[in-house]
């Protein structure tokens with residue numbers, strides 16, 4: 064078979080290289096993963112399935128560290144007592160009829176190895192309540208001071224209701240994922256999948272549902288900022304949300320004629336809609352656009368000197384708003400560019416109708432994906448930059464940021480405005496060139512940041528001052 068454009072395949076290779084170790088697991092897969100581990104442990108420890116599950120849970124589903132600890136303990140009993148799956152002292156269990164300590168009615172009492180007993184109704188009531196609360200899948204004995212954890216088999220002895228048992232199974236699976244360091248739920252809405260990695264560290268996970276997230280903190284993928292910076296930043300934005308509200312507006316006034324301009328695309332190169340004005344300006348700094356297309360581009364650089372005469376607090380606030388404004392603008396652009404996907408899909412269909420093969424029109428899809436990827440990176444460059452201390456290295460970072468920002472606005476502007484203005488051959492050439500260029504700029508920026516991490520070049524401030 065012959066394709067005139069192999070770039071689509073190049074990209075697929077990259078994708079596989081990155082994702083090769085990850086496994087996506089549905090609840091059924093998770094159940095069988097869990098069952099395998101439980102079986103392994105039972106073959107050594109000779110305990111019930113429910114006990115093995117509780118033990119593995121204690122050891123964060125790391126079978127080896129469980130077994131190591133087991134071999135270190137003086138005896139099996141001590142080990143199981145320590146893990147709260149058998150009681151400290153086993154009394155001869157009393158059976159038969161008596162007054163229930165909970166409800167005081169007389170009848171047949173049953174209980175656990177700790178010899179805490181109650182009537183069947185009280186156990187049922189207690190366990191149902193615990194399960195429906197949805198807290199932990201590890202449920203302690205009903206007696207207030209008893210820490211004994213109840214085996215799954217015991218729970219199932221008292222609870223027969225399918226809905227409650229299903230809920231219990233969900234709790235069990237959930238705790239399997241949440242306590243297991245190599246597993247994470249995909250945070251995508253209505254996505255039932257968990258991802259399993261070989262090496263749990265912060266990195267980009269792409270779920271087939273379309274969600275891209277950080278394996279470590281489950282937030283949106285946030286390179287070049289690390290998880291700790293992002294956490295600090297998000298907290299700050301939450302605390303200062305009042306201050307920031309005005310920036311979130313989708314309408315601003317033209318800096319020249321003051322006519323209100325609404326932003327409905329992602330591109331930040333604005334043209335005043337007032338026919339007698341048509342002023343071209345930048346949505347982020349509200350400055351004239353002319354300076355943005357040249358080497359004199361300064362839009363991403365905060366000018367510390369400008370605020371020298373203002374109060375310290377005011378200067379700090381201005382600095383924060385500068386970075387926040389750019390962060391939130393790229394986020395908005397990312398959302399607005401969702402609409403571009405439809406335009407581009409329509410364009411692709413049109414090109415296919417005009418005789419181009421499916422594979423030949425994929426460059427447009429690639430360009431949209433690259434645009435979204437770069438918007439996201441740009442967003443988080445402003446988190447990185449907000450906390451970054453000034454140095455020669457930070458200046459280099461800002462140069463890379465500027466280049467990526469310019470390239471991204473160029474691609475965005477082209478896809479928004481010029482798709483219809485070019486013949487198909489020129490269009491393809493231009494889009495491919497712009498896409499390759501943004502990709503290169505993004506790689507260069509992230510590589511520089513990663514190198515800096517390795518060589519310990521980056522110094523961060525506690526709170527952006």
Ligand SMILES: [Zn+2]
Nearest residue numbers: 163166182185
């Ligand atoms: Zn009772």
Ligand SMILES: [Zn+2]
Nearest residue numbers: 177179204209
């Ligand atoms: Zn007990």
Ligand SMILES: [Zn+2]
Nearest residue numbers: 249254270272
């Ligand atoms: Zn997903």
Ligand SMILES: [Zn+2]
Nearest residue numbers: 277279280290
């Ligand atoms: Zn993270």
Ligand SMILES: [Zn+2]
Nearest residue numbers: 317320335340
């Ligand atoms: Zn105007």
Ligand SMILES: [Zn+2]
Nearest residue numbers: 345347348362
């Ligand atoms: Zn600007």
